[in-house]
Amino acid sequence: MKGYIGIDVGSVSINIIFIDDGGVVVEAIYLRTQGQPITMVQKGLKELHGRLPKGSKIRGVGTTGSGRNLAGIIVGADAIKNEITAHAIATSQVVPGVQTILEIGGQDSKIIILRNGVVTDFAMNTVCAAGTGSFLDQQAARLNISIDQFGKIALGSKSAVRIAGRCAVFAESDMIHKQQMGCGLPDILAGLCEALVRNYLNNVGKGKEILPPVVFQGGVAANVGMIKAFERALELPIKVPPYYNVMGAVGAALLARESAAKRGYSLFKGFGISDMRYKTGSFECTGCSNLCEVVQVTEDGGVIARWGDRCGKWSNAVREEKIS
Amino acid sequence: MRIGIPRSLLYYYYYPLWRVFFAELGAQVVLSSPSTKGILAAGLKHAVDEVCLPVKMFYGHVLDLVGQVDMIFLPRIVSVEKREYICPKFLGLPDMIRCLKDLPPLIEVDINLYKNNRDFYRAVKNIGSIFTKNHLAIGRACFKALQAQKKYFRLLNMGLMPAEALALVEGRTGDKSQRKKERLNIALLGHPYNVYDPYISMDIIDRLHKMGVGVTTAEHVPDKITRSYAARLPKKLFWTLGNRMIGAAFHYLEQPGISGMVHLAAFGCGPDSMTGGIIERYAHSSGIPFLSLTLDEHTGEAGIMTRLEAFLDMVQWRKAAFSS
Numbered sequence: 001m002k003g004y005i006g007i008d009v010g011s012v013s014i015n016i017i018f019i020d021d022g023g024v025v026v027e028a029i030y031l032r033t034q035g036q037p038i039t040m041v042q043k044g045l046k047e048l049h050g051r052l053p054k055g056s057k058i059r060g061v062g063t064t065g066s067g068r069n070l071a072g073i074i075v076g077a078d079a080i081k082n083e084i085t086a087h088a089i090a091t092s093q094v095v096p097g098v099q100t101i102l103e104i105g106g107q108d109s110k111i112i113i114l115r116n117g118v119v120t121d122f123a124m125n126t127v128c129a130a131g132t133g134s135f136l137d138q139q140a141a142r143l144n145i146s147i148d149q150f151g152k153i154a155l156g157s158k159s160a161v162r163i164a165g166r167c168a169v170f171a172e173s174d175m176i177h178k179q180q181m182g183c184g185l186p187d188i189l190a191g192l193c194e195a196l197v198r199n200y201l202n203n204v205g206k207g208k209e210i211l212p213p214v215v216f217q218g219g220v221a222a223n224v225g226m227i228k229a230f231e232r233a234l235e236l237p238i239k240v241p242p243y244y245n246v247m248g249a250v251g252a253a254l255l256a257r258e259s260a261a262k263r264g265y266s267l268f269k270g271f272g273i274s275d276m277r278y279k280t281g282s283f284e285c286t287g288c289s290n291l292c293e294v295v296q297v298t299e300d301g302g303v304i305a306r307w308g309d310r311c312g313k314w315s316n317a318v319r320e321e322k323i324s
Numbered sequence: 325m326r327i328g329i330p331r332s333l334l335y336y337y338y339y340p341l342w343r344v345f346f347a348e349l350g351a352q353v354v355l356s357s358p359s360t361k362g363i364l365a366a367g368l369k370h371a372v373d374e375v376c377l378p379v380k381m382f383y384g385h386v387l388d389l390v391g392q393v394d395m396i397f398l399p400r401i402v403s404v405e406k407r408e409y410i411c412p413k414f415l416g417l418p419d420m421i422r423c424l425k426d427l428p429p430l431i432e433v434d435i436n437l438y439k440n441n442r443d444f445y446r447a448v449k450n451i452g453s454i455f456t457k458n459h460l461a462i463g464r465a466c467f468k469a470l471q472a473q474k475k476y477f478r479l480l481n482m483g484l485m486p487a488e489a490l491a492l493v494e495g496r497t498g499d500k501s502q503r504k505k506e507r508l509n510i511a512l513l514g515h516p517y518n519v520y521d522p523y524i525s526m527d528i529i530d531r532l533h534k535m536g537v538g539v540t541t542a543e544h545v546p547d548k549i550t551r552s553y554a555a556r557l558p559k560k561l562f563w564t565l566g567n568r569m570i571g572a573a574f575h576y577l578e579q580p581g582i583s584g585m586v587h588l589a590a591f592g593c594g595p596d597s598m599t600g601g602i603i604e605r606y607a608h609s610s611g612i613p614f615l616s617l618t619l620d621e622h623t624g625e626a627g628i629m630t631r632l633e634a635f636l637d638m639v640q641w642r643k644a645a646f647s648s
């Protein structure tokens with residue numbers, strides 16, 4: 001089988017997918033990042049290698065997500081793209097004619113507005129990560145329910161309680177108050193979903209023209225309580241695509257297909273990288289008072305990348321070594 | 325005598341004026357070093373916690389001058405334009421700074437042109453009398469200083485960035501950069517001390533240039549034009565810098581060569597939240613892509629880069645869609 005790999009290295013999860021030449025998703029792997037992006041990318045690629053039929057050919061690899069540069073250097077990516085573009089590309093392929101994409105991930109939430117297949121506007125949450133997947137995760141853990149059960153329980157609510165959604169810290173204390181007053185768990189969870197949706201539409205969706213078809217994706221789209229809350233708030237049907245939680249990776253693979261075709265070959269280093277030893281570390285450069293934190297990645301002892309220096313002293317040194 | 329001037333806040337507007345004025349009166353002007361992590365760290369340690377990032381940076385620049393100078397120039401700038409104000413934080417600046425320990429004497433003079441321009445000459449006379457009793461010499465220094473200032477603003481209006489314009493005004497060469505005409509041009513708006521301080525802005529101008537994007541700012545538009553455009557607002561803003569930003573934005577929205585607009589705001593800045601919001605609304609109704617970036621202390625550049633990359637993708641995508 002011939003196809004393309006897309007890797008989305010996010011704060012909470014790492015998604016690796018394989019699409020065939022026609023852009024159809026063949027394999028999808030969803031792993032928790034657990035603070036070790038490199039190890040998990042290696043693990044995911046190994047798993048993918050095992051799942052693909054023998055003799056499969058990788059014609060291109062794309063990376064996206066906040067760890068896209070790191071992952072791109074390790075695997076040898078043909079396309080390294082930001083997650084907004086990746087999501088927009090993937091969704092317009094899967095849901096032709098999409099006009100609004102709501103995406104809520106682990107630390108980020110974004111809204112992308114498309115008209116006639118072109119991104120015309122987007123927004124991401126600002127410095128605060130309130131109301132994203134990590135917060136739901138944390139609250140589920142506090143209430144001792146599994147995150148998979150969260151949505152189902154919320155659906156059982158008869159009347160959702162009102163919870164302050166402006167800030168995750170306030171939301172948590174409000175939830176505790178409501179719980180101590182004797183409100184039922186389903187009502188509290190449904191209230192939380194509504195608060196998050198309200199916060200999302202006020203902050204990220206502020207001033208955006210939300211027109212159907214509306215697609216909801218990202219890890220949080222697994223939560224049926226959130227889907228219902230969005231439907232109620234927007235009074236529009238919400239579509240959740242089949243690979244909603246790996247759409248960024250799908251977009252990365254589609255972008256890799258494009259750039260590998262342009263280049264004529266792929267930069268992919270092969271599945272062997274799963275067995276290489278990678279180390280990352282950072283040090284403080286004392287060359288000037290900027291005191292940049294320089295990050296360096298080594299592959300079997302040799303430095304393959306450095307970044308974080310403002311002047312380029314360290315990152316350029318790697319490039320020169322490679323050329324010579 | 326050595327007079328210290330912090331390389332921060334209104335330095336980006338009025339440095340040429342004060343440099344010439346002090347030099348003409350026989351003083352030696354010492355600038356603080358360009359912003360670095362070290363300077364910001366010193367500022368953060370001493371600043372009141374609720375001021376914005378650029379004011380915290382200002383603290384650091386004042387501390388950088390300690391030990392190098394005999395006096396620090398720290399005027400209380402209340403207003404530089406009739407019936408307009410500068411941000412309230414500037415009014416309290418000398419009072420905030422005075423609380424620092426072991427400072428050399430400060431040159432504190434009120435400058436308030438709210439009613440009329442005459443106050444400027446009163447201030448100049450007061451400052452000049454520190455150095456000489458000769459009124460004629462002070463008048464001559466003031467005249468030369470105003471000439472230098474005029475030349476600086478004229479160079480900015482011609483499309484130069486402050487660093488280049490300052491080099492020309494001071495007769496330095498070498499900083500001359502040949503800027504090629506780019507296919508894609510965006511307007512970068514924000515307070516000058518955020519936009520032009522490479523540390524605060526995470527080098528956004530340079531990054532955009534490296535991505536092959538032409539950058540034009542509010543200071544590139546002559547005052548007359550920004551004033552006439554800003555007059556379109558139903559009610560005039562209180563702040564001089566805000567008015568300039570809004571006027572420049574309205575001007576750029578009508579320029580066919582400008583493909584997008586980026587607003588750079590400091591987290592917690594009151595005027596920015598207002599002007600940014602107004603600009604965003606007008607940009608939307610003009611159909612010009614708009615991006616709002618919020619800056620704070622974090623040195624992680626991934627957030628800014630993701631948004632900037634996605635924004636440029638969108639701008640290019642839209643441009644291609646419109647032309648085909």
